[in-house]
Amino acid sequence: MKMDNIKELIQLMKDNHLKSLNVKDGDLEIELEAHSNYSNKVVESSSSPETNLEKSVPKDSKLIEIRSTQIGTFYTQPDEDSTDTFVKVGDKVTSGDQIGLIEIMKLFNEVRVDHSGVIEEILVTNGEPVEYDQVLMLLRTEEE
Amino acid sequence: MPKVLVANRGEIAVRIIRTLKEKNMKSVAIYSVDDKDSLHVALADEAYCIGPASSSESYLNIERILSAAKISQADAIHPGYGFLAENETFVQRCEEEGFKFIGPSGKLIGLMGNKAKARDTVGKNGLPIIPGSEGPIRDANEGLIIAKEIGYPVVVKAVSGGGGKGMRLIESEKEFKRLFHEARKEAMSSFNDSRVYLERFIPDARHIEVQILGDGKGQAVHLFERDCSIQNHNQKIIEEAPAVILDDSTRTYITELTAKVMANLHYESAGTVEYLYVEKEKAFYFMEMNTRIQVEHTISEMITGIDIVEQQLEVAFNGRLTVNQSDIHMNGVAIEVRINAENPRNNFMPSPGKVELLHFSQGHHVRIDTHLYHGFTISPHYDAMIAKIITYGHNRSAAISKMRRVLSETVIGPVETNLDFQAYIMDHPKYQANDLNIHFLKNNHIIEGGD
Numbered sequence: 001m002k003m004d005n006i007k008e009l010i011q012l013m014k015d016n017h018l019k020s021l022n023v024k025d026g027d028l029e030i031e032l033e034a035h036s037n038y039s040n041k042v043v044e045s046s047s048s049p050e051t052n053l054e055k056s057v058p059k060d061s062k063l064i065e066i067r068s069t070q071i072g073t074f075y076t077q078p079d080e081d082s083t084d085t086f087v088k089v090g091d092k093v094t095s096g097d098q099i100g101l102i103e104i105m106k107l108f109n110e111v112r113v114d115h116s117g118v119i120e121e122i123l124v125t126n127g128e129p130v131e132y133d134q135v136l137m138l139l140r141t142e143e144e
Numbered sequence: 145m146p147k148v149l150v151a152n153r154g155e156i157a158v159r160i161i162r163t164l165k166e167k168n169m170k171s172v173a174i175y176s177v178d179d180k181d182s183l184h185v186a187l188a189d190e191a192y193c194i195g196p197a198s199s200s201e202s203y204l205n206i207e208r209i210l211s212a213a214k215i216s217q218a219d220a221i222h223p224g225y226g227f228l229a230e231n232e233t234f235v236q237r238c239e240e241e242g243f244k245f246i247g248p249s250g251k252l253i254g255l256m257g258n259k260a261k262a263r264d265t266v267g268k269n270g271l272p273i274i275p276g277s278e279g280p281i282r283d284a285n286e287g288l289i290i291a292k293e294i295g296y297p298v299v300v301k302a303v304s305g306g307g308g309k310g311m312r313l314i315e316s317e318k319e320f321k322r323l324f325h326e327a328r329k330e331a332m333s334s335f336n337d338s339r340v341y342l343e344r345f346i347p348d349a350r351h352i353e354v355q356i357l358g359d360g361k362g363q364a365v366h367l368f369e370r371d372c373s374i375q376n377h378n379q380k381i382i383e384e385a386p387a388v389i390l391d392d393s394t395r396t397y398i399t400e401l402t403a404k405v406m407a408n409l410h411y412e413s414a415g416t417v418e419y420l421y422v423e424k425e426k427a428f429y430f431m432e433m434n435t436r437i438q439v440e441h442t443i444s445e446m447i448t449g450i451d452i453v454e455q456q457l458e459v460a461f462n463g464r465l466t467v468n469q470s471d472i473h474m475n476g477v478a479i480e481v482r483i484n485a486e487n488p489r490n491n492f493m494p495s496p497g498k499v500e501l502l503h504f505s506q507g508h509h510v511r512i513d514t515h516l517y518h519g520f521t522i523s524p525h526y527d528a529m530i531a532k533i534i535t536y537g538h539n540r541s542a543a544i545s546k547m548r549r550v551l552s553e554t555v556i557g558p559v560e561t562n563l564d565f566q567a568y569i570m571d572h573p574k575y576q577a578n579d580l581n582i583h584f585l586k587n588n589h590i591i592e593g594g595d
Contacts, residue, residue, distance in 0.1 A: 071194045071211045104211045105241070129215040131193040132208070133177055 006030070064115050066137045068130045072104035074111075076126045085126075087137075091119045099137060102130065117141030145170055146461055148246070149213045150184065152224030153203060155515045155532060156437070157184035160222050163453040172216040174209060176202035178523045183515040190216050197525045203227045206234050210241050220244035220460055222453075226527065229436040230257055246460045248360070248412045248435050256433040260303045260341045266430050269405045271417070274429040276343035284321045290342050291320060297345040300324055302331035308378060309334040313345055346429055348581045349420035351375065352387045354402040355444040357455050357465055360412030365469045366403040367444040367452070369395065373582050374569065376492070376591060381562075382569060383480045385443035388540050389423065389578060398428050403469070413456050414441065420582075439482065439532065442513060446478035446536045476536055477543045481551070481570075483514075483531040485522045487560040495560035496524040505553035509536035509546060522559060530561070540578065544570055 009032060013021050020033045068074070076085045078101070087099045093113050100111040121138040124130060147170035150157045157173065161184060164171040173188035178197035185191040192212040195202035202208065204227055213221055221243050223229040235250035247253070256262045260279050267273040275294045280303050281287045291298045291314065300323065302310025310331030312323040324340070332338040350373040358364035371387035372380045386395065402417045414437045419428040441452045450467060458466050486492045498521045504512045514531035516522075522530060535550055537543035551567040569575050574588060585591045 071192055071208050071215070073215070105207050105214070107207075132195045132202075133193055 006032075061117075061140050061142045063120060064117070064139045064141050065135045066099065066111075066113060066139055068102065068111075068132060068134045068136055070102045070104050070109060070130075071132045072102040072109070072130065074124050074126075074128050074130045074136065075101040075103065075108075076122065076124070087119050087122070089119050089122060093117065093119060093139070100124075111136070113139060115139055115141045115143055117143070146220065146457075147172060147216065147218045148220045148222055148457070149174065149209070149216060149218040149243075150188070150222050150224065151203070151209050152222075152227055152229075153179055153182060153184060153515075153526065155513050155529070156224040156226075156439075157182075158187060158515050159513050160224060160453055161187045163451055163457070167454065167457060169457070172212070172218050174203070174212050176525075178525055181520065183517060183520070192216065197523065199227065199525065206231075206237050210237060210243070213238075213243050214241065218243060220246055222246040222456070223436065225436050225438060230434070232257065244460050246413060246456050248358075248415060252409065252411065253435045256435050258303065259301065259305060259432065260339075262433060263341075263430065265409075266405060266417075266433070269408055270401065271405050271430045272419075272428050274343045274346060274420070277341045280339035280341050284324045287324050287342060288317065288320055291317070294342065294344045299343050299345045300327040300340050301343060302327065302335055302337065303339040303341060304335035304337040305331060310340065346420045346422060348583065349422050349429075350387070350389065350580075351380070351418065351431075351582050352390070352398075352421040352428070353416045353418040354399050355438075355441065355452070356403060356406045356411060356415045356417065357452065357459075357467075358406050358411035358413065358415070359459050359463065359465050360410055361463070362407055362410055363465060364403050364407035364411055365465060365467060365472060366399040367448045367450060367472060368399055368474045370440055370443060372440060373580055374575070374584055375582055376585055380440065381482050381484075382566070383440035383443055384540070384543075385440075385447050385478050386474055387421075388477060389421075394426050413459055414438075414452050423581075439529070440480050442511065442532060442534050443478035443480045446511065446534060447474040447476055448472055449475075476538050477540045478534060478536045479540075479543045479547050480532050480534045481547060481566045482529055482562075483533060483554075483556070483566070484528040484562050485530050485559045486528050486562055488562050488565040490560075492562070493560075494524065494528045496522045496528075497559045498522075499556060499559060501555050501557035503553070503555040504531070504533075505550040507546075507550070510534070510550055511536075516556070530556070541576070544576060 022031045094116040095114050096112055098110050098112050102109045102111055117139045120140045124136050148164055149172040150160050161171045171188040173184045173191040174194045175185045176195055176197050194208040194212050195205055221238050228234040230253050232250045232254040235245045238245040263273050277290045297315045300312050310327050312327040314320050314323045327340050328338045331340055352369055352371055354369045355367040356364055368386045370383050370385045372383045374382035416434045416438050418431040420431055421428050445452055455465055485495045487495050499516055502518045511534040516530055533550055535543050535546035537546055548570045554563055
């Protein structure tokens with residue numbers, strides 16, 4: 001088996017999204033395994049077309065998970081009587097901005113971001129119980 | 145259907161959740177980030193992550209636990225042992241927020257938590273106490289007078305003490321002042337409370353304790369007693385029920401007296417009164433009371449057939465015990481061996497890590513209480529106890545034989561454990577002959593040095 005043949009096999013694996021491949025030819029046996037990053041990429045590109053991703057997201061941005069530091073009740077609204085929220089999807093926030101409140105035994109704790117960026121997704125609703133370490137929101141940031 | 149939040153982790157959380165399931169009650173687990181793959185989390189009907197691994201921000205954090213109780217709409221909180229089980233403030237906060245605390249009143253917990261007050265209270269109520277000063281001592285001169293009265297050797301102990309801190313053994317009058325001041329200084333730096341009291345020193349005793357259940361309204365029963373004399377630096381490692389060293393009349397005397405005093409104190413839920421027992425005098429001396437379920441409650445369950453957690457739930461929700469003293473009988477002997485993730489060959493250094501080999505022996509009259517499973521990672525943040533192995537036999541030697549067989553079959557690895565250490569004790573002729581006291585390990589050179 002020549003180097004070119006092996007390259008062909010790798011291309012075959014890529015085209016068919018295979019994680020591993022075992023080929024036996026006479027005395028020679030070759031086993032190929034895709035690196036985990038590679039296989040993740042395969043899944044990602046198949047679920048969301050690359051063109052779409054490139055359009056909406058700057059290249060060097062990353063998603064940050066904003067996690068709860070308390071167990072308690074999360075509030076997205078500062079005031080129960082109005083439907084105004086601290087932040088909504090697409091809002092630009094800077095480090096230190098308030099994004100919600102957590103009530104723990106009648107004490108209200110302000111929840112603030114420690115990165116700057118754009119709110120990509122809000123994963124909790126107003127008045128929802130949250131656990132410690134639960135992801136509350138996703139923040140798209142261009143910080144290092 | 146009542147819902148109970150279990151404010152604990154590890155084997156005791158698993159054990160409590162099991163009875164809740166059997167009683168058709170809802171169970172709520174709380175856990176730290178480090179415990180997200182723990183068995184108690186998997187077994188409970190609901191589970192809430194309340195904080196990071198550090199106990200002060202999770203299992204010891206009152207407000208976070210109450211927040212989880214509120215979110216889950218729990219009716220009651222079972223504290224297990226350790227953590228907040230004997231914290232008076234926690235009981236008060238549970239009551240303020242409308243959760244039933246499964247245990248005695250905050251007032252009683254506070255009383256028993258103060259060693260000098262506990263001693264005075266039970267003494268006035270008729271339990272035998274070690275001769276000593278009534279309450280804290282003002283100064284060394286007063287101490288010298290009292291020490292002379294009770295007779296040397298004496299022990300000076302911190303009022304807020306525990307674990308041997310702020311404690312000195314004084315053998316004669318001439319070293320009294322020096323050691324008295326040392327103890328005071330250590331008490332101040334360890335507990336921020338320099339008050340100390342005096343007691344006669346009791347050498348070579350056994351540790352014998354009486355298991356109590358009370359309804360909080362003046363009814364209390366005992367589930368006989370346990371002998372917990374095998375200790376490693378004041379830490380129990382093997383327990384037996386009953387204490388076979390006691391003859392029937394001595395057993396009846398101490399168990400009935402203890403139950404009577406606890407009834408008079410309106411003790412609620414499970415509790416244990418610990419005594420030093422001096423064999424040649426057949427004398428008991430009150431040490432302390434533990435106002436909670438204990439690690440070794442299992443062996444009392446084995447010899448009486450009573451589920452102690454079930455009785456705690458009956459008292460909490462229905463205000464009564466479902467057993468009378470006349471229904472409670474003991475049969476046979478049960479032994480519990482505590483298995484810790486530690487290295488006995490390296491000063492009992494804790495040995496946390498992933499459990500990749502796990503096989504518990506089973507068979508007739510074998511009980512294993514554990515939170516281990518294949519692939520579980522033992523966290524370095526918490527207690528090293530990973531399992532309790534309990535065997536039951538028609539007499540002590542049958543229970544020992546069974547324990548030797550069970551220990552020889554059990555495999556836990558690659559973490560280090562004290563399995564072999566415990567097997568060594570089970571094989572020891574003096575242990576088998578029940579020729580022992582609380583200094584067994586030191587006296588037989590199984591461990592080194594002083595306490």
